[in-house]
Amino acid sequence: xxxxxxxxxxxxxxxxxxxxxxxxxxxxxxxxxxxxxxxxxxxxxxxxxxxxxxxxxxxxxxxxxxxxxxxxxxxxxxxxxxxxxxxxxxxxxxxxxxxxxxxxxxxxxxxxxxxxxxxxxxxxxxxxxxxxxxxxxxxxxxxxxxxxxxxxxxxxxxxxxxxxxxxxxxxxxxxxxxxxxxxxxxxxxxxxxxxxxxxxxxxxxxxxxxxxxxxxxxxxxxxxxxxxxxxxxxxxxxxxxxxxxx
Numbered sequence: 001x002x003x004x005x006x007x008x009x010x011x012x013x014x015x016x017x018x019x020x021x022x023x024x025x026x027x028x029x030x031x032x033x034x035x036x037x038x039x040x041x042x043x044x045x046x047x048x049x050x051x052x053x054x055x056x057x058x059x060x061x062x063x064x065x066x067x068x069x070x071x072x073x074x075x076x077x078x079x080x081x082x083x084x085x086x087x088x089x090x091x092x093x094x095x096x097x098x099x100x101x102x103x104x105x106x107x108x109x110x111x112x113x114x115x116x117x118x119x120x121x122x123x124x125x126x127x128x129x130x131x132x133x134x135x136x137x138x139x140x141x142x143x144x145x146x147x148x149x150x151x152x153x154x155x156x157x158x159x160x161x162x163x164x165x166x167x168x169x170x171x172x173x174x175x176x177x178x179x180x181x182x183x184x185x186x187x188x189x190x191x192x193x194x195x196x197x198x199x200x201x202x203x204x205x206x207x208x209x210x211x212x213x214x215x216x217x218x219x220x221x222x223x224x225x226x227x228x229x230x231x232x233x234x235x236x237x238x239x240x241x242x243x244x245x246x
């Protein structure tokens with residue numbers, strides 16, 4: 001029988017932006033599955049330390065790593081900190097994604113730049129940094145965060161830089177999956193619509209509720225399992241079956 005529940009004992013997971021919110025919950029699910037975990041933060045030091053303590057309560061080894069994922073030198077430093085404490089990164093979850101609020105022409109250039117750098121460049125820099133060790137070990141899992149409306153070229157002027165950057169993340173996911181198809185590495189994406197901590201007003205939610213943290217973590221755990229070792233370049237929309245065309 002195929003075991004869909006991952007046993008991540010002996011694996012090291014780095015989850016970007018995992019001091020709070022959905023990143024924290026994803027990290028704790030990985031810790032509960034046996035992984036040692038690196039809690040990444042940029043400014044939320046206290047929350048990161050609390051999350052690391054919560055992971056230790058689940059039996060995981062845990063550390064905190066600090067850095068701006070849009071700066072290559074800081075990415076190098078935070079991954080080195082993880083490696084020195086927990087070993088090389090086997091699982092990378094790229095959750096960071098700044099969300100601007102406003103019409104495309106109301107957003108400043110700095111908001112455009114911050115959004116694209118955080119969503120796309122951070123995903124690229126972190127993936128690039130951990131891949132050599134994954135290739136050497138011939139095992140790795142990279143899971144990127146998209147957004148449900150980006151999968152079908154859904155283009156509205158509201159918050160446009162976010163959707164554009166997330167569409168690029170999904171394209172990068174496919175490109176990286178192709179580039180690692182012989183390396184024992186899988187690269188996939190999850191794309192939520194509205195999650196329980198989202199601060200947006202949406203009517204007519206699918207299934208009459210937002211996605212829970214567990215809804216988001218479920219496909220991530222599956223992608224980390226041996227059962228999903230042949231799946232790469234895929235994107236799961238965690239949107240309750242929503243069709244934005246309707």
